[in-house]
Amino acid sequence: MLKHTTKVRVRYGETDQMGIVNNAVYPSYFEVGRTEMFRDLGVPYSKIEEEGILLPLSELHVKYHHPAVYDEEITIETFIEEYPTSRIRFKYNIYNEKEKLLVSGETVLAFLNAETRRPTRIPNYLADLVGPYF
Numbered sequence: 746m747l748k749h750t751t752k753v754r755v756r757y758g759e760t761d762q763m764g765i766v767n768n769a770v771y772p773s774y775f776e777v778g779r780t781e782m783f784r785d786l787g788v789p790y791s792k793i794e795e796e797g798i799l800l801p802l803s804e805l806h807v808k809y810h811h812p813a814v815y816d817e818e819i820t821i822e823t824f825i826e827e828y829p830t831s832r833i834r835f836k837y838n839i840y841n842e843k844e845k846l847l848v849s850g851e852t853v854l855a856f857l858n859a860e861t862r863r864p865t866r867i868p869n870y871l872a873d874l875v876g877p878y879f
Contacts, residue, residue: 747878748824749782755817764815771807771848775837778823779852782835786874797859798868803832804853811847818842828879829867831856 759770780790793800813819822838832855839848858865867875 746824746826747782747875748822749778749785751778751781751821751823752818753777753821755813755815755819757815760815766813768807768809771839771850772805772852774819774821774839775823775835775850775852778821778837779835782823788871788874793868793871794859796868796870798865799857799859800833800854801857802852803855804851806852807848807850809848811841811845813839813841813847819847825875825878829875831864831866833867
Protein backbone atom coordinates (compact mmCIF):
# COMPACT_ATOMS: atom_id res chain seq x y z
CA MET A 746 0.00 0.00 0.00
CA LEU A 747 1.20 3.48 -0.88
CA LYS A 748 0.26 6.14 1.68
CA HIS A 749 0.87 9.89 1.83
CA THR A 750 -0.24 12.78 4.03
CA THR A 751 -0.59 16.46 3.22
CA LYS A 752 -1.57 19.31 5.52
CA VAL A 753 -3.56 22.34 4.39
CA ARG A 754 -5.23 25.20 6.20
CA VAL A 755 -8.91 25.84 5.46
CA ARG A 756 -9.23 29.16 3.64
CA TYR A 757 -12.04 31.64 4.18
CA GLY A 758 -13.29 31.33 0.59
CA GLU A 759 -13.88 27.58 1.11
CA THR A 760 -16.42 28.19 3.87
CA ASP A 761 -19.94 29.49 4.32
CA GLN A 762 -20.99 32.32 6.68
CA MET A 763 -20.82 29.93 9.64
CA GLY A 764 -17.18 29.13 8.87
CA ILE A 765 -17.96 25.56 7.75
CA VAL A 766 -16.29 24.13 4.65
CA ASN A 767 -18.68 23.80 1.72
CA ASN A 768 -19.30 20.15 0.76
CA ALA A 769 -18.19 20.85 -2.81
CA VAL A 770 -14.67 21.73 -1.62
CA TYR A 771 -13.69 18.25 -0.43
CA PRO A 772 -13.02 16.85 -3.93
CA SER A 773 -10.49 19.69 -4.32
CA TYR A 774 -8.81 18.54 -1.11
CA PHE A 775 -8.70 15.03 -2.58
CA GLU A 776 -6.95 16.46 -5.64
CA VAL A 777 -4.39 18.19 -3.43
CA GLY A 778 -3.72 14.86 -1.71
CA ARG A 779 -3.14 12.87 -4.89
CA THR A 780 -1.12 15.53 -6.71
CA GLU A 781 1.17 15.92 -3.69
CA MET A 782 1.52 12.14 -3.49
CA PHE A 783 2.71 12.05 -7.11
CA ARG A 784 4.96 15.08 -6.56
CA ASP A 785 6.63 13.38 -3.57
CA LEU A 786 7.21 10.31 -5.75
CA GLY A 787 9.09 12.61 -8.15
CA VAL A 788 6.37 12.61 -10.83
CA PRO A 789 4.22 15.74 -10.77
CA TYR A 790 1.06 15.65 -12.88
CA SER A 791 2.71 17.99 -15.38
CA LYS A 792 5.39 15.36 -16.11
CA ILE A 793 2.76 12.66 -16.60
CA GLU A 794 0.95 14.91 -19.08
CA GLU A 795 4.22 15.77 -20.84
CA GLU A 796 4.70 12.04 -21.34
CA GLY A 797 1.37 11.89 -23.19
CA ILE A 798 -0.85 10.50 -20.44
CA LEU A 799 -4.06 12.09 -19.15
CA LEU A 800 -5.77 11.11 -15.90
CA PRO A 801 -9.47 12.00 -16.10
CA LEU A 802 -11.68 11.37 -13.10
CA SER A 803 -14.15 8.53 -13.66
CA GLU A 804 -15.54 8.06 -10.14
CA LEU A 805 -15.92 10.20 -7.04
CA HIS A 806 -17.31 9.09 -3.67
CA VAL A 807 -17.48 11.27 -0.57
CA LYS A 808 -18.74 10.44 2.92
CA TYR A 809 -19.15 13.37 5.29
CA HIS A 810 -18.59 12.60 8.97
CA HIS A 811 -17.97 16.04 10.56
CA PRO A 812 -17.39 19.51 9.14
CA ALA A 813 -14.03 21.20 8.73
CA VAL A 814 -13.99 24.84 9.78
CA TYR A 815 -12.25 28.05 8.78
CA ASP A 816 -8.55 28.42 9.67
CA GLU A 817 -8.29 24.82 10.86
CA GLU A 818 -5.31 22.83 9.67
CA ILE A 819 -6.54 19.59 8.13
CA THR A 820 -4.59 16.48 7.22
CA ILE A 821 -5.37 14.78 3.94
CA GLU A 822 -4.39 11.13 4.06
CA THR A 823 -4.19 9.64 0.56
CA PHE A 824 -3.56 6.00 -0.14
CA ILE A 825 -3.56 3.43 -2.92
CA GLU A 826 -4.38 -0.10 -1.77
CA GLU A 827 -4.24 -1.96 -5.06
CA TYR A 828 -1.71 -1.95 -7.86
CA PRO A 829 -2.92 0.33 -10.68
CA THR A 830 -3.40 -1.05 -14.20
CA SER A 831 -5.48 1.03 -16.63
CA ARG A 832 -7.11 2.80 -13.67
CA ILE A 833 -5.82 4.08 -10.38
CA ARG A 834 -8.03 4.09 -7.27
CA PHE A 835 -7.21 6.60 -4.53
CA LYS A 836 -8.76 6.53 -1.07
CA TYR A 837 -8.80 9.48 1.31
CA ASN A 838 -9.34 10.34 4.94
CA ILE A 839 -9.40 13.95 6.06
CA TYR A 840 -8.75 14.71 9.73
CA ASN A 841 -8.86 17.90 11.78
CA GLU A 842 -6.18 19.07 14.20
CA LYS A 843 -7.62 16.84 16.94
CA GLU A 844 -7.31 13.82 14.58
CA LYS A 845 -11.08 13.53 14.27
CA LEU A 846 -12.18 11.96 10.98
CA LEU A 847 -14.06 14.59 8.99
CA VAL A 848 -14.44 13.08 5.54
CA SER A 849 -13.58 9.83 3.80
CA GLY A 850 -13.72 9.23 0.10
CA GLU A 851 -12.46 7.61 -3.03
CA THR A 852 -11.66 8.61 -6.59
CA VAL A 853 -10.89 6.51 -9.63
CA LEU A 854 -8.84 7.97 -12.47
CA ALA A 855 -8.27 6.34 -15.84
CA PHE A 856 -4.97 6.37 -17.72
CA LEU A 857 -5.66 7.78 -21.20
CA ASN A 858 -3.36 8.20 -24.16
CA ALA A 859 -3.42 11.98 -24.77
CA GLU A 860 -3.16 11.58 -28.53
CA THR A 861 -5.81 8.92 -29.09
CA ARG A 862 -7.96 9.65 -26.01
CA ARG A 863 -8.18 5.88 -25.53
CA PRO A 864 -7.54 3.97 -22.30
CA THR A 865 -4.00 2.74 -21.78
CA ARG A 866 -2.05 0.96 -19.08
CA ILE A 867 -0.07 2.68 -16.34
CA PRO A 868 3.18 4.00 -17.88
CA ASN A 869 6.27 1.90 -17.08
CA TYR A 870 8.12 4.70 -15.27
CA LEU A 871 5.13 5.22 -12.96
CA ALA A 872 4.64 1.47 -12.48
CA ASP A 873 8.30 1.25 -11.44
CA LEU A 874 7.78 3.96 -8.81
CA VAL A 875 4.62 2.57 -7.24
CA GLY A 876 5.35 -1.15 -7.72
CA PRO A 877 7.51 -1.58 -4.59
CA TYR A 878 4.57 -0.54 -2.38
CA PHE A 879 2.48 -3.56 -3.44
